[in-house]
Amino acid sequence: MKIFKFGGASVKDAEGVKNVAKILAGCSDDKLLVVISAMGKSTNHLEKIVHACTHQTGETSSFIKELKDFHHAIVNGLGTANTAVMLNDIENLFLELECLVETPVNPDEYDFLYDQVVAFGELLSTKIVSHYLLNEGFKNQWIDSRNFIITDDRYRDARIQWSETEKIITKKLKPLAEKQTVITQGFIGRGPVNETTTLGREGSDYSAAIFAYCLNADSVTIWKDVAGVMNADPKKLSNATLIPQLGYSDAIELAYYGASVIHPKTIQPLMAKDIPLFVKSFINPNQDGTKVSNQSEALNVPCFIFKDNQVLTELKTRDFTFIVEQNLEHIFRLLAKHKVRCNIIQNSAISFSFVADNKENRMQSLIAELANLGLSSHTTDSLELITIYNATDDSKNSVLKQSNVLLQQNNGNTSHYLIRP
Numbered sequence: 001m002k003i004f005k006f007g008g009a010s011v012k013d014a015e016g017v018k019n020v021a022k023i024l025a026g027c028s029d030d031k032l033l034v035v036i037s038a039m040g041k042s043t044n045h046l047e048k049i050v051h052a053c054t055h056q057t058g059e060t061s062s063f064i065k066e067l068k069d070f071h072h073a074i075v076n077g078l079g080t081a082n083t084a085v086m087l088n089d090i091e092n093l094f095l096e097l098e099c100l101v102e103t104p105v106n107p108d109e110y111d112f113l114y115d116q117v118v119a120f121g122e123l124l125s126t127k128i129v130s131h132y133l134l135n136e137g138f139k140n141q142w143i144d145s146r147n148f149i150i151t152d153d154r155y156r157d158a159r160i161q162w163s164e165t166e167k168i169i170t171k172k173l174k175p176l177a178e179k180q181t182v183i184t185q186g187f188i189g190r191g192p193v194n195e196t197t198t199l200g201r202e203g204s205d206y207s208a209a210i211f212a213y214c215l216n217a218d219s220v221t222i223w224k225d226v227a228g229v230m231n232a233d234p235k236k237l238s239n240a241t242l243i244p245q246l247g248y249s250d251a252i253e254l255a256y257y258g259a260s261v262i263h264p265k266t267i268q269p270l271m272a273k274d275i276p277l278f279v280k281s282f283i284n285p286n287q288d289g290t291k292v293s294n295q296s297e298a299l300n301v302p303c304f305i306f307k308d309n310q311v312l313t314e315l316k317t318r319d320f321t322f323i324v325e326q327n328l329e330h331i332f333r334l335l336a337k338h339k340v341r342c343n344i345i346q347n348s349a350i351s352f353s354f355v356a357d358n359k360e361n362r363m364q365s366l367i368a369e370l371a372n373l374g375l376s377s378h379t380t381d382s383l384e385l386i387t388i389y390n391a392t393d394d395s396k397n398s399v400l401k402q403s404n405v406l407l408q409q410n411n412g413n414t415s416h417y418l419i420r421p
Protein backbone atom coordinates (compact mmCIF):
# COMPACT_ATOMS: atom_id res chain seq x y z
CA MET A 1 0.00 0.00 0.00
CA LYS A 2 1.14 3.54 -0.75
CA ILE A 3 0.33 6.67 1.19
CA PHE A 4 0.02 9.91 -0.74
CA LYS A 5 -0.21 13.36 0.79
CA PHE A 6 -1.35 16.41 -1.12
CA GLY A 7 -0.79 19.81 0.50
CA GLY A 8 -2.99 22.89 0.34
CA ALA A 9 -1.17 24.32 -2.67
CA SER A 10 -2.05 21.26 -4.77
CA VAL A 11 -5.80 21.83 -4.27
CA LYS A 12 -5.92 25.61 -4.17
CA ASP A 13 -8.36 25.81 -7.12
CA ALA A 14 -10.45 23.63 -9.43
CA GLU A 15 -7.48 23.07 -11.77
CA GLY A 16 -5.48 21.79 -8.81
CA VAL A 17 -8.18 19.29 -7.85
CA LYS A 18 -8.32 18.07 -11.46
CA ASN A 19 -4.56 17.68 -11.45
CA VAL A 20 -4.67 15.62 -8.23
CA ALA A 21 -7.28 13.37 -9.86
CA LYS A 22 -5.01 12.94 -12.88
CA ILE A 23 -2.07 11.92 -10.69
CA LEU A 24 -4.28 9.43 -8.81
CA ALA A 25 -5.67 8.02 -12.04
CA GLY A 26 -2.08 7.31 -13.10
CA CYS A 27 -1.62 5.17 -9.97
CA SER A 28 -4.88 3.28 -10.08
CA ASP A 29 -3.08 -0.08 -9.89
CA ASP A 30 -1.77 0.75 -6.44
CA LYS A 31 -3.60 0.43 -3.15
CA LEU A 32 -3.74 4.01 -1.97
CA LEU A 33 -4.53 5.99 1.13
CA VAL A 34 -4.61 9.66 0.24
CA VAL A 35 -4.20 12.41 2.83
CA ILE A 36 -5.34 15.87 1.72
CA SER A 37 -4.78 19.24 3.39
CA ALA A 38 -7.09 22.20 3.54
CA MET A 39 -7.44 23.97 0.18
CA GLY A 40 -5.04 26.83 -0.53
CA LYS A 41 -4.75 29.11 2.46
CA SER A 42 -7.96 27.92 4.15
CA THR A 43 -6.21 27.08 7.42
CA ASN A 44 -4.94 30.67 7.72
CA HIS A 45 -8.45 31.87 6.99
CA LEU A 46 -9.89 29.59 9.67
CA GLU A 47 -7.33 30.95 12.11
CA LYS A 48 -8.71 34.41 11.38
CA ILE A 49 -12.19 33.09 12.18
CA VAL A 50 -10.99 31.75 15.55
CA HIS A 51 -9.39 35.10 16.31
CA ALA A 52 -12.46 37.08 15.27
CA CYS A 53 -14.68 34.81 17.31
CA THR A 54 -12.62 34.82 20.52
CA HIS A 55 -11.89 38.55 20.34
CA GLN A 56 -15.45 39.34 19.25
CA THR A 57 -14.26 41.62 16.46
CA GLY A 58 -17.56 41.32 14.65
CA GLU A 59 -15.89 39.81 11.56
CA THR A 60 -16.71 36.15 12.17
CA SER A 61 -19.66 35.94 9.78
CA SER A 62 -17.96 37.81 6.96
CA PHE A 63 -14.86 35.60 7.27
CA ILE A 64 -17.02 32.48 7.19
CA LYS A 65 -18.79 33.78 4.12
CA GLU A 66 -15.45 34.38 2.36
CA LEU A 67 -14.39 30.82 3.11
CA LYS A 68 -17.68 29.47 1.82
CA ASP A 69 -17.41 31.53 -1.38
CA PHE A 70 -13.89 30.22 -1.90
CA HIS A 71 -15.05 26.58 -1.67
CA HIS A 72 -18.12 27.25 -3.80
CA ALA A 73 -15.90 28.75 -6.49
CA ILE A 74 -13.81 25.57 -6.54
CA VAL A 75 -16.88 23.32 -6.73
CA ASN A 76 -18.38 25.43 -9.51
CA GLY A 77 -15.03 25.43 -11.31
CA LEU A 78 -15.06 21.62 -11.25
CA GLY A 79 -18.44 21.70 -12.96
CA THR A 80 -19.28 18.05 -12.30
CA ALA A 81 -22.60 16.26 -12.56
CA ASN A 82 -22.57 15.74 -8.78
CA THR A 83 -22.20 19.44 -7.91
CA ALA A 84 -25.43 19.37 -5.89
CA VAL A 85 -24.10 16.54 -3.68
CA MET A 86 -20.86 18.43 -3.08
CA LEU A 87 -22.66 21.65 -2.24
CA ASN A 88 -24.94 19.80 0.11
CA ASP A 89 -21.99 18.37 2.07
CA ILE A 90 -20.31 21.76 2.14
CA GLU A 91 -23.49 23.40 3.38
CA ASN A 92 -23.70 20.91 6.21
CA LEU A 93 -20.11 21.48 7.25
CA PHE A 94 -20.60 25.25 7.23
CA LEU A 95 -23.74 24.89 9.30
CA GLU A 96 -21.71 22.94 11.87
CA LEU A 97 -19.00 25.59 11.81
CA GLU A 98 -21.51 28.39 12.24
CA CYS A 99 -23.11 26.68 15.22
CA LEU A 100 -19.69 26.14 16.77
CA VAL A 101 -18.76 29.82 16.72
CA GLU A 102 -22.22 30.87 17.98
CA THR A 103 -21.45 29.86 21.55
CA PRO A 104 -19.46 32.48 23.46
CA VAL A 105 -15.96 31.27 24.32
CA ASN A 106 -13.86 31.71 27.33
CA PRO A 107 -10.40 33.06 26.32
CA ASP A 108 -8.84 30.13 28.24
CA GLU A 109 -10.41 27.83 25.71
CA TYR A 110 -8.70 29.43 22.74
CA ASP A 111 -6.60 26.37 21.83
CA PHE A 112 -9.59 24.08 22.22
CA LEU A 113 -11.80 26.21 19.98
CA TYR A 114 -8.95 26.59 17.50
CA ASP A 115 -8.83 22.84 16.90
CA GLN A 116 -12.60 22.50 16.58
CA VAL A 117 -12.67 25.30 14.00
CA VAL A 118 -9.55 24.82 11.86
CA ALA A 119 -10.36 21.15 11.26
CA PHE A 120 -13.08 22.27 8.84
CA GLY A 121 -10.44 23.11 6.22
CA GLU A 122 -9.47 19.47 5.83
CA LEU A 123 -13.07 18.20 6.12
CA LEU A 124 -14.15 20.49 3.28
CA SER A 125 -11.22 19.70 1.00
CA THR A 126 -11.48 15.93 1.37
CA LYS A 127 -15.24 15.95 0.74
CA ILE A 128 -14.75 17.91 -2.47
CA VAL A 129 -11.88 15.78 -3.75
CA SER A 130 -13.64 12.52 -2.89
CA HIS A 131 -16.83 13.56 -4.72
CA TYR A 132 -14.84 14.82 -7.67
CA LEU A 133 -13.03 11.49 -7.98
CA LEU A 134 -16.29 9.57 -7.76
CA ASN A 135 -17.70 11.70 -10.53
CA GLU A 136 -14.64 10.86 -12.63
CA GLY A 137 -15.28 7.16 -12.05
CA PHE A 138 -12.47 6.79 -9.50
CA LYS A 139 -13.93 4.67 -6.75
CA ASN A 140 -12.91 5.81 -3.28
CA GLN A 141 -14.03 5.86 0.31
CA TRP A 142 -14.02 9.13 2.28
CA ILE A 143 -13.18 8.57 5.92
CA ASP A 144 -12.97 10.85 8.92
CA SER A 145 -9.40 10.59 10.20
CA ARG A 146 -10.57 11.61 13.67
CA ASN A 147 -11.82 8.05 14.08
CA PHE A 148 -8.29 6.71 13.67
CA ILE A 149 -5.73 9.29 14.75
CA ILE A 150 -6.10 9.13 18.52
CA THR A 151 -4.32 11.81 20.53
CA ASP A 152 -3.98 13.37 23.97
CA ASP A 153 -5.69 16.66 24.77
CA ARG A 154 -2.82 19.04 24.04
CA TYR A 155 -4.92 21.15 21.69
CA ARG A 156 -3.00 22.64 18.73
CA ASP A 157 -0.06 20.33 19.38
CA ALA A 158 -1.63 17.00 20.19
CA ARG A 159 0.53 13.92 20.80
CA ILE A 160 -0.37 10.61 19.21
CA GLN A 161 -1.57 7.77 21.41
CA TRP A 162 0.30 5.23 19.36
CA SER A 163 -1.08 1.97 20.68
CA GLU A 164 -4.73 3.02 20.42
CA THR A 165 -4.13 4.54 17.00
CA GLU A 166 -2.39 1.45 15.70
CA LYS A 167 -5.03 -0.84 17.12
CA ILE A 168 -7.99 0.93 15.57
CA ILE A 169 -6.24 1.46 12.23
CA THR A 170 -5.34 -2.22 12.01
CA LYS A 171 -8.79 -3.36 12.99
CA LYS A 172 -11.03 -0.92 11.14
CA LEU A 173 -9.10 0.96 8.49
CA LYS A 174 -6.77 -1.67 7.08
CA PRO A 175 -9.52 -3.95 5.74
CA LEU A 176 -11.15 -0.95 4.09
CA ALA A 177 -7.94 0.40 2.58
CA GLU A 178 -7.11 -3.06 1.20
CA LYS A 179 -10.27 -2.90 -0.87
CA GLN A 180 -10.30 0.59 -2.30
CA THR A 181 -8.63 3.98 -2.30
CA VAL A 182 -9.20 5.88 0.91
CA ILE A 183 -9.42 9.68 0.98
CA THR A 184 -8.83 11.26 4.35
CA GLN A 185 -7.70 14.36 6.22
CA GLY A 186 -4.27 15.19 7.53
CA PHE A 187 -3.58 17.32 10.59
CA ILE A 188 -6.63 16.36 12.66
CA GLY A 189 -7.25 13.74 15.30
CA ARG A 190 -9.44 12.92 18.26
CA GLY A 191 -8.67 13.60 21.90
CA PRO A 192 -9.67 11.74 25.08
CA VAL A 193 -13.05 13.47 25.37
CA ASN A 194 -13.90 12.79 21.73
CA GLU A 195 -13.20 16.34 20.64
CA THR A 196 -11.15 17.31 17.62
CA THR A 197 -7.44 17.89 18.11
CA THR A 198 -4.76 19.07 15.68
CA LEU A 199 -1.15 18.03 15.31
CA GLY A 200 0.36 21.49 14.79
CA ARG A 201 0.52 23.61 11.64
CA GLU A 202 1.61 21.74 8.54
CA GLY A 203 0.86 18.51 10.39
CA SER A 204 -0.58 16.62 7.42
CA ASP A 205 2.81 15.18 6.48
CA TYR A 206 2.94 13.73 9.96
CA SER A 207 -0.55 12.25 9.55
CA ALA A 208 0.61 10.55 6.35
CA ALA A 209 3.57 9.07 8.25
CA ILE A 210 1.30 7.85 11.06
CA PHE A 211 -0.99 6.08 8.60
CA ALA A 212 2.06 4.61 6.85
CA TYR A 213 3.49 3.31 10.10
CA CYS A 214 0.24 1.75 11.29
CA LEU A 215 -0.60 0.24 7.90
CA ASN A 216 2.97 -0.95 7.22
CA ALA A 217 2.87 0.93 3.94
CA ASP A 218 5.45 0.42 1.19
CA SER A 219 6.10 4.14 0.80
CA VAL A 220 4.86 7.66 1.44
CA THR A 221 4.79 10.30 -1.28
CA ILE A 222 4.40 13.95 -0.40
CA TRP A 223 3.31 15.90 -3.48
CA LYS A 224 4.60 19.49 -3.41
CA ASP A 225 4.82 22.57 -5.58
CA VAL A 226 8.60 22.20 -5.64
CA ALA A 227 10.68 19.55 -7.41
CA GLY A 228 11.61 17.79 -4.16
CA VAL A 229 13.86 18.63 -1.23
CA MET A 230 16.16 21.44 -2.35
CA ASN A 231 19.30 22.63 -0.58
CA ALA A 232 17.63 26.05 -0.09
CA ASP A 233 14.32 27.73 -0.76
CA PRO A 234 14.59 28.64 -4.48
CA LYS A 235 12.79 31.91 -3.71
CA LYS A 236 15.71 32.83 -1.48
CA LEU A 237 18.63 31.33 -3.39
CA SER A 238 18.33 31.28 -7.15
CA ASN A 239 20.96 28.55 -7.56
CA ALA A 240 19.23 26.12 -5.17
CA THR A 241 19.59 22.52 -6.30
CA LEU A 242 17.52 19.39 -5.87
CA ILE A 243 18.78 16.74 -3.45
CA PRO A 244 17.89 13.43 -5.18
CA GLN A 245 18.52 11.21 -2.15
CA LEU A 246 18.62 11.98 1.52
CA GLY A 247 19.18 9.85 4.61
CA TYR A 248 16.54 9.81 7.33
CA SER A 249 18.79 11.53 9.87
CA ASP A 250 19.74 14.35 7.49
CA ALA A 251 16.04 14.82 6.73
CA ILE A 252 15.24 14.96 10.46
CA GLU A 253 17.94 17.58 11.04
CA LEU A 254 16.82 19.69 8.09
CA ALA A 255 13.20 19.58 9.19
CA TYR A 256 14.21 20.36 12.77
CA TYR A 257 16.11 23.47 11.73
CA GLY A 258 13.06 24.66 9.82
CA ALA A 259 13.35 23.42 6.23
CA SER A 260 9.64 23.76 5.56
CA VAL A 261 9.54 21.04 2.93
CA ILE A 262 8.97 18.29 5.53
CA HIS A 263 7.18 18.54 8.87
CA PRO A 264 9.71 17.75 11.64
CA LYS A 265 7.80 14.83 13.16
CA THR A 266 7.26 13.06 9.84
CA ILE A 267 10.48 11.11 9.52
CA GLN A 268 10.72 9.19 12.81
CA PRO A 269 7.74 6.87 12.26
CA LEU A 270 8.96 6.13 8.73
CA MET A 271 12.51 5.49 9.88
CA ALA A 272 11.24 3.12 12.58
CA LYS A 273 9.76 0.86 9.89
CA ASP A 274 12.18 1.67 7.11
CA ILE A 275 9.46 3.10 4.91
CA PRO A 276 10.88 5.33 2.14
CA LEU A 277 9.54 8.84 1.68
CA PHE A 278 9.32 10.43 -1.75
CA VAL A 279 8.95 14.19 -2.12
CA LYS A 280 7.70 14.93 -5.61
CA SER A 281 6.29 17.73 -7.69
CA PHE A 282 2.57 17.67 -8.44
CA ILE A 283 3.34 19.97 -11.35
CA ASN A 284 5.82 17.53 -12.92
CA PRO A 285 4.72 14.19 -11.47
CA ASN A 286 6.97 12.19 -13.78
CA GLN A 287 10.13 13.67 -12.34
CA ASP A 288 11.88 11.64 -9.64
CA GLY A 289 12.01 14.23 -6.88
CA THR A 290 13.75 13.26 -3.64
CA LYS A 291 13.88 9.86 -1.99
CA VAL A 292 14.42 9.83 1.76
CA SER A 293 15.53 6.43 3.01
CA ASN A 294 18.29 4.61 4.86
CA GLN A 295 20.13 3.86 1.63
CA SER A 296 21.18 7.31 0.71
CA GLU A 297 24.68 8.48 -0.13
CA ALA A 298 26.26 11.14 2.09
CA LEU A 299 24.88 14.63 1.58
CA ASN A 300 27.32 16.51 -0.62
CA VAL A 301 25.92 20.05 -0.65
CA PRO A 302 25.50 22.63 2.11
CA CYS A 303 21.82 23.23 2.90
CA PHE A 304 20.51 26.70 3.77
CA ILE A 305 17.46 27.20 5.95
CA PHE A 306 15.99 30.66 6.36
CA LYS A 307 13.64 31.53 9.22
CA ASP A 308 12.22 35.00 9.51
CA ASN A 309 10.32 36.68 12.33
CA GLN A 310 12.92 35.77 14.93
CA VAL A 311 13.31 37.54 18.23
CA LEU A 312 16.54 37.79 20.22
CA THR A 313 16.11 38.13 23.98
CA GLU A 314 18.97 38.91 26.33
CA LEU A 315 18.33 38.34 30.03
CA LYS A 316 20.41 39.73 32.87
CA THR A 317 19.98 39.63 36.61
CA ARG A 318 18.97 43.07 37.86
CA ASP A 319 21.61 43.04 40.58
CA PHE A 320 24.32 41.98 38.09
CA THR A 321 24.91 38.75 39.92
CA PHE A 322 25.77 35.69 37.89
CA ILE A 323 23.23 33.71 35.92
CA VAL A 324 23.51 30.47 37.84
CA GLU A 325 21.82 27.10 37.68
CA GLN A 326 18.87 28.28 39.68
CA ASN A 327 18.12 31.13 37.25
CA LEU A 328 18.52 28.72 34.35
CA GLU A 329 16.09 26.30 35.90
CA HIS A 330 13.45 29.05 36.17
CA ILE A 331 14.16 30.32 32.67
CA PHE A 332 13.76 26.89 31.07
CA ARG A 333 10.63 26.17 33.06
CA LEU A 334 9.06 29.39 31.82
CA LEU A 335 10.16 28.76 28.23
CA ALA A 336 8.39 25.41 28.35
CA LYS A 337 5.32 26.88 30.04
CA HIS A 338 4.93 29.55 27.36
CA LYS A 339 5.76 27.07 24.58
CA VAL A 340 8.63 29.21 23.33
CA ARG A 341 11.04 27.10 21.31
CA CYS A 342 14.62 28.32 21.30
CA ASN A 343 16.48 28.13 18.02
CA ILE A 344 19.74 29.35 19.58
CA ILE A 345 20.81 29.60 23.21
CA GLN A 346 23.94 31.37 24.48
CA ASN A 347 24.94 32.11 28.01
CA SER A 348 27.73 33.98 29.72
CA ALA A 349 28.43 34.78 33.37
CA ILE A 350 25.91 37.60 33.58
CA SER A 351 23.57 37.06 30.68
CA PHE A 352 21.46 34.43 29.01
CA SER A 353 20.37 35.00 25.42
CA PHE A 354 18.00 33.05 23.26
CA VAL A 355 16.57 33.32 19.79
CA ALA A 356 13.02 32.15 19.25
CA ASP A 357 10.20 32.28 16.74
CA ASN A 358 8.12 35.39 17.45
CA LYS A 359 4.78 33.66 17.76
CA GLU A 360 1.52 35.37 18.69
CA ASN A 361 1.82 37.00 22.09
CA ARG A 362 3.82 34.25 23.74
CA MET A 363 6.93 36.40 24.15
CA GLN A 364 5.15 39.22 25.99
CA SER A 365 3.71 36.92 28.62
CA LEU A 366 7.03 35.11 28.97
CA ILE A 367 8.96 38.38 29.44
CA ALA A 368 6.44 39.54 32.03
CA GLU A 369 6.96 36.40 34.09
CA LEU A 370 10.73 36.57 33.73
CA ALA A 371 10.63 40.11 35.10
CA ASN A 372 8.96 38.72 38.25
CA LEU A 373 12.05 36.58 38.76
CA GLY A 374 14.26 39.66 38.89
CA LEU A 375 15.57 39.27 35.37
CA SER A 376 15.75 42.27 33.08
CA SER A 377 15.38 41.66 29.41
CA HIS A 378 16.23 43.32 26.17
CA THR A 379 14.56 42.08 22.99
CA THR A 380 15.25 42.71 19.32
CA ASP A 381 12.67 41.47 16.86
CA SER A 382 12.16 41.15 13.09
CA LEU A 383 15.42 39.23 12.71
CA GLU A 384 16.25 36.39 10.36
CA LEU A 385 17.97 33.15 11.26
CA ILE A 386 20.07 31.47 8.59
CA THR A 387 21.12 27.91 9.36
CA ILE A 388 23.63 26.10 7.20
CA TYR A 389 23.50 22.34 7.61
CA ASN A 390 26.49 20.42 6.25
CA ALA A 391 28.24 23.78 6.17
CA THR A 392 31.40 24.38 4.13
CA ASP A 393 33.83 27.28 4.43
CA ASP A 394 32.50 28.78 1.20
CA SER A 395 28.90 28.58 2.32
CA LYS A 396 29.72 30.18 5.68
CA ASN A 397 31.64 32.98 3.99
CA SER A 398 28.75 33.62 1.63
CA VAL A 399 26.54 34.49 4.62
CA LEU A 400 29.17 36.40 6.59
CA LYS A 401 30.17 38.46 3.56
CA GLN A 402 26.79 39.95 2.81
CA SER A 403 24.85 40.01 6.03
CA ASN A 404 24.67 42.03 9.17
CA VAL A 405 25.36 39.19 11.61
CA LEU A 406 24.32 39.87 15.20
CA LEU A 407 25.16 36.48 16.59
CA GLN A 408 26.61 33.24 15.29
CA GLN A 409 27.01 29.73 16.56
CA ASN A 410 28.77 26.69 15.12
CA ASN A 411 27.89 23.17 16.24
CA GLY A 412 29.70 20.46 14.34
CA ASN A 413 28.55 20.59 10.73
CA THR A 414 25.83 23.17 11.45
CA SER A 415 26.21 26.96 11.60
CA HIS A 416 23.60 29.47 12.68
CA TYR A 417 23.64 33.17 11.84
CA LEU A 418 21.21 35.64 13.29
CA ILE A 419 20.98 38.59 10.96
CA ARG A 420 19.24 41.93 10.77
CA PRO A 421 17.66 41.82 7.32
Ligand code: ASP
Pocket residue numbers: 007008037038043044121186187200201202203204205
Ligand atom coordinates in the same frame (compact mmCIF):
# COMPACT_ATOMS: atom_id res chain seq x y z
N1 ASP B 1 -3.90 22.54 6.75
C1 ASP B 1 -2.93 22.50 7.80
C2 ASP B 1 -2.01 23.70 7.69
O1 ASP B 1 -2.08 24.43 6.73
C3 ASP B 1 -2.17 21.23 7.84
C4 ASP B 1 -1.29 20.99 6.64
O2 ASP B 1 -1.51 21.54 5.58
O3 ASP B 1 -0.36 20.21 6.76
O4 ASP B 1 -1.20 23.89 8.56
Ligand code: MG
Pocket residue numbers: 007008009037038043202
Ligand atom coordinates in the same frame (compact mmCIF):
# COMPACT_ATOMS: atom_id res chain seq x y z
MG1 MG C 1 -1.00 23.30 4.26
